[in-house]
Amino acid sequence: MKLPRSAAGWTVAIFGLLALVVGAVGLVWPEALLRLLGFEVLESRAPGDYTGTFLTASSMASFNMGVYYLLASATEWRAFYRFTVVFRLATFIVFSIVVLADAAPGRFFGVAAWEALGALATAVGLWWDRRSALPVAAVSSSAGPASTADAVR
Numbered sequence: 149m150k151l152p153r154s155a156a157g158w159t160v161a162i163f164g165l166l167a168l169v170v171g172a173v174g175l176v177w178p179e180a181l182l183r184l185l186g187f188e189v190l191e192s193r194a195p196g197d198y199t200g201t202f203l204t205a206s207s208m209a210s211f212n213m214g215v216y217y218l219l220a221s222a223t224e225w226r227a228f229y230r231f232t233v234v235f236r237l238a239t240f241i242v243f244s245i246v247v248l249a250d251a252a253p254g255r256f257f258g259v260a261a262w263e264a265l266g267a268l269a270t271a272v273g274l275w276w277d278r279r280s281a282l283p284v285a286a287v288s289s290s291a292g293p294a295s296t297a298d299a300v301r
Contacts, residue, residue, distance in 0.1 A: 150222040156229045156273030157221045164217025174207025186255025236267035
């Protein structure tokens with residue numbers, strides 16, 4: 149696997165690795181993930197309670213998403229980076245509303261904050277990468293002649 153070659157790529161890779169790990173934890177040790185998110189862990193579940201099924205599906209989605217993010221960072225798929233900024237901010241809004249509506253414990257707001265911080269970090273990384281990748285012509289014209297021969301001409 150190639151390492152990212154840009155600041156934005158690193159933000160996407162870090163998120164991807166964490167999503168992959170959290171997904172794996174949810175698949176292997178679902179109770180730990182529930183506790184981490186601030187949800188109550190019950191001794192037994194009532195018939196028709198599909199919390200475990202939903203947790204398995206969410207964990208698998210997180211695991212897969214981690215793989216997608218790592219692949220995007222390895223290939224420097226910049227359109228994907230921009231896409232994630234928008235949708236991670238949307239995720240922040242939805243998760244915050246769920247907490248504010250008392251449909252999730254307050255601790256779940258940490259997930260919303262994580263999404264917002266990740267989106268902002270990637271946005272800053274994209275800005276930084278664009279700022280530091282000036283075209284060669286712009287650099288040479290603003291910095292003066294590239295060589296003594298250019299200065300003589």
